[in-house]
Each structure stands twice: as structure tokens, then as C-alpha cells.
Amino acid sequence: xxxxxxxxxxxxxxxxxAWLPIRTTxxxxxDSATIVDAGIRxxxxxxxxVSPAIFSELGSVSxxxxxxxxxxxxxxxxxxxIHAPPLFxxxxxxAVASFNPRSDDQGEDALPMTMVECADAAYxxxxxxxxxxxxxELASPGCVWxxxxxVVVDGKICSQTSxxxxxxxxxxxxxxxxxxxPVQSIPLTRVITWAKRIGVLDGTLAETRLQRAxxxxxNLVALxxxxxxEALFRAMQALEAFYCDGTGDLxxxxxxxxxxxxxxxGATTNVVGQLYDLRSKYIHGSAKLRYRHExxxxxxxxxxxxxxxxxxxxxxxxxxxxxxxxCINQDVxxxxxxxxxxxx
Numbered sequence: 001x002x003x004x005x006x007x008x009x010x011x012x013x014x015x016x017x018a019w020l021p022i023r024t025t026x027x028x029x030x031d032s033a034t035i036v037d038a039g040i041r042x043x044x045x046x047x048x049x050v051s052p053a054i055f056s057e058l059g060s061v062s063x064x065x066x067x068x069x070x071x072x073x074x075x076x077x078x079x080x081x082i083h084a085p086p087l088f089x090x091x092x093x094x095a096v097a098s099f100n101p102r103s104d105d106q107g108e109d110a111l112p113m114t115m116v117e118c119a120d121a122a123y124x125x126x127x128x129x130x131x132x133x134x135x136x137e138l139a140s141p142g143c144v145w146x147x148x149x150x151v152v153v154d155g156k157i158c159s160q161t162s163x164x165x166x167x168x169x170x171x172x173x174x175x176x177x178x179x180x181x182p183v184q185s186i187p188l189t190r191v192i193t194w195a196k197r198i199g200v201l202d203g204t205l206a207e208t209r210l211q212r213a214x215x216x217x218x219n220l221v222a223l224x225x226x227x228x229x230e231a232l233f234r235a236m237q238a239l240e241a242f243y244c245d246g247t248g249d250l251x252x253x254x255x256x257x258x259x260x261x262x263x264x265x266g267a268t269t270n271v272v273g274q275l276y277d278l279r280s281k282y283i284h285g286s287a288k289l290r291y292r293h294e295x296x297x298x299x300x301x302x303x304x305x306x307x308x309x310x311x312x313x314x315x316x317x318x319x320x321x322x323x324x325x326x327c328i329n330q331d332v333x334x335x336x337x338x339x340x341x342x343x344x
Contacts, residue, residue, distance in 0.1 A: 014121040023145035032172035039143025046188035080147040097121035122158035133164040139188040142170035169314035181322030212241035235316035
């Protein structure tokens with residue numbers, strides 16, 4: 001740790017180390033393993049560049065695959081029920097965080113400044129990785145799955161990164177009946193640059209059209225496959241934020257504008273319209289809803305209803321990713337919809 005006095009401001013530099021347990025391709029077939037490995041490598045290669053872009057306090061970021069010592073490995077196993085070699089492999093992310101320490105109250109219950117500084121350093125690195133993981137589904141769809149990992153400063157575990165699963169619907173082995181809209185791989189550096197351009201990393205609450213669509217997308221990322229009804233809601237929330245103005249005929253707005261924005265075949269409007277109808281059934285409570293703690297497998301009880309939900313959530317997810325990826329590729333900072341009438 002180093003410290004420097006600049007005027008009346010004290011700058012502290014501390015090294016932080018995060019261990020990211022990332023799902024491997026050990027059980028994948030050769031074709032999907034090639035795609036997923038490429039997505040993981042691209043994500044890790046971009047971390048040294050995007051971490052300082054997310055937090056300017058971070059520098060000297062490095063990444064390597066390395067197994068943690070026994071104590072840290074045991075911690076990861078305890079905190080994540082699904083972490084197990086060889087299904088997961090750890091990436092070690094090291095960075096130097098340079099910042100002005102918080103001026104907490106110095107009462108009897110105040111924490112020692114050393115502990116505060118360690119917590120701050122862990123926060124910058126851990127949160128930067130959480131944000132990078134969230135946006136990995138726009139960069140390498142269906143490739144990067146990470147479970148909780150410790151963030152260590154001065155030999156102590158100060159925080160941990162969040163679990164983040166990939167979108168099953170966009171995994172190379174996903175069985176999905178449509179290729180529309182197209183999704184692709186985009187460098188994470190470009191994704192984060194775009195996110196900063198539209199102000200996503202400037203505050204807590206999303207306000208503009210694009211910010212609100214991205215906010216809903218980040219909440220979609222946080223949901224596991226088990227909660228497909230909630231995933232459907234968040235995906236549709238993102239689509240409505242992007243495509244809809246006001247509350248009039250949302251079904252038609254999404255159908256027509258998504259076709260205008262993404263192109264598509266003649267059946268596109270009807271497919272998106274059916275998706276909106278499915279969304280309405282779950283939002284308004286007319287669909288069959290699962291209990292939190294299930295007694296039996298809902299797929300055995302009503303396979304048709306569960307398949308409809310699964311396909312709907314998958315398609316909505318693909319539609320969200322395709323929509324935002326076009327914004328990234330065209331560096332769209334703002335967007336508005338207008339209808340034009342031409343007569344002759």
C-alpha cells in the first residue's frame with residue numbers, strides 16, 4: 001500500500017485480487033466448445049482494458065488462469081453450491097486501486113482506516129467485474145458463466161463478485177426454432193465504450209430510452225433459467241422501454257418497430273405479437289403460475305404451458321440482445337420513433 005498527499009487530499013493505492021470461477025467447456029461437444037472458449041478468452045482479454053473504463057480508480061489490471069490456494073478454494077466451494085472442478089476454473093484478476101479514502105466519522109465505533117481502504121479497493125475491483133460480467137452477454141452471448149468469487153486485499157477476503165449465468169437461449173447448443181434476430185460476438189471494449197457513451201455508468205437510475213432498456217437487460221442477466229416467468233417480464237420490460245412510446249397499443253408498437261429496427265421475414269410481426277400476448281398473460285395473472293416451492297415438476301403437470309413459457313422467454317431474450325447489439329454496432333446514443341405519411 002502506498003499513500004501520497006496532494007494538497008489537502010490523501011491518495012491511497014492498494015492492490016486487490018479477485019478470483020473468478022468460470023465455467024469451462026469440459027462437457028461441451030467440440031463445436032460448441034470452440035465457440036464458448038473463444039467467448040471466454042475474449043472476455044478475459046478485454047478485462048484489463050474495460051476495468052479502468054468502468055472505474056478510473058483501477059489500473060495495472062492483469063488476468064491469468066490460476067488455481068487459488070486451498071483456503072480460497074474452500075471458501076469458493078462453501079459460498080457457491082455449484083462450483084466444482086473441472087466444471088469451473090479460476091481466473092485471477094489483479095489490479096491496483098488508487099483513490100481518496102472515505103472520511104468516515106472517527107467516533108468510538110469507527111472502523112480503522114486500513115479496513116476502510118481495503119474495503120474501498122475491493123469495491124472498485126469487485127464492482128467493475130460485476131458490471132463487465134453483466135455486459136458479457138452483449139459481447140459473447142451464451143459463453144461466460146461465473147459463480148461467486150472472493151476479492152482479496154492485504155491477504156483478507158473483503159468482498160466477493162456476483163454469480164452470473166449465461167443466457168441459455170444464446171448458448172451454441174441451444175435448441176431454438178428461429179435464427180431471428182441475428183446475434184453475434186462483439187468486443188467487450190466496444191460494449192463498455194457504448195455503455196459509457198449513453199450514460200449507463202454515470203448513475204443509479206436509468207432515465208433515457210436506451211438507459212432504461214439496458215437497466216432492464218441487466219436485471220434480466222441476474223435471473224436464472226428457473227425463473228423464466230420473471231425473465232420474460234424483464235425482457236419485455238427492456239423491449240417496451242426501447243420500442244414503445246406512451247401506453248397505446250404496445251403490442252403493435254413492439255411488433256412493427258422491432259421489424260423496422262431489426263428487419264425480418266413476413267412472419268416476424270405475428271411472432272412478436274404472440275410474444276406480447278404471452279407476456280400479458282403472466283403480467284395480469286391469467287397464465288398458470290408456479291409456486292415458489294414446488295411439490296411436483298411443473299413440466300410434468302403441463303408440458304405445453306411450460307414449453308410455451310420457455311420458448312417465449314428465450315425468444316424475448318434473443319430479441320433484447322439483438323436490439324441492443326445493433327445499437328452498439330451503430331454507436332447509437334439516442335433514438336426516437338416517427339411515422340411518416342406520403343401522398344401523391
